[in-house]
Amino acid sequence: MSGTVRFLHNVIMESPDDNAMMCPQSENPEAVIILKNNILDTGLGPPDGDRRSHNIYTCPQTRTNWFAPGEFVETDLNKIFVDPPNHDYRLRSNSPALNSGLDVGLSTDIVGTPRKQGSGFDIGAYEMPAL
Numbered sequence: 001m002s003g004t005v006r007f008l009h010n011v012i013m014e015s016p017d018d019n020a021m022m023c024p025q026s027e028n029p030e031a032v033i034i035l036k037n038n039i040l041d042t043g044l045g046p047p048d049g050d051r052r053s054h055n056i057y058t059c060p061q062t063r064t065n066w067f068a069p070g071e072f073v074e075t076d077l078n079k080i081f082v083d084p085p086n087h088d089y090r091l092r093s094n095s096p097a098l099n100s101g102l103d104v105g106l107s108t109d110i111v112g113t114p115r116k117q118g119s120g121f122d123i124g125a126y127e128m129p130a131l
């Protein structure tokens, strides 16, 4: 793999072995992999310069010493999403993903809601409309 691959504002859940996003840079030395503002049911590798930041990990095994800026773990999906058992990955009104993201140059969310709303960019696929 070569070139630049950007994973921005995604929600990737139900990874059977917590390896949904395993794409080691060492195995793809010519690729530039950008990973920002995602909510991931996966582990993570060591920080990679400014290519990775502002992701939320949902695996309890996540190695916190490998966090990039703005990254954290929240293993309780019900604290993040409206209804995760029924695959509703809109953000709860008190979700830690709210206003915790970075401006990565995307002007709308997955359903066309303008980004940003409120005091900052939301992590994940949905931007919660400001009241």
Ligand SMILES: [Ca+2]
Pocket (backbone or CB within 6 Å): 098, 099, 116, 117, 118, 119, 120, 121, 122, 127, 128
């Ligand atoms: Ca927001």
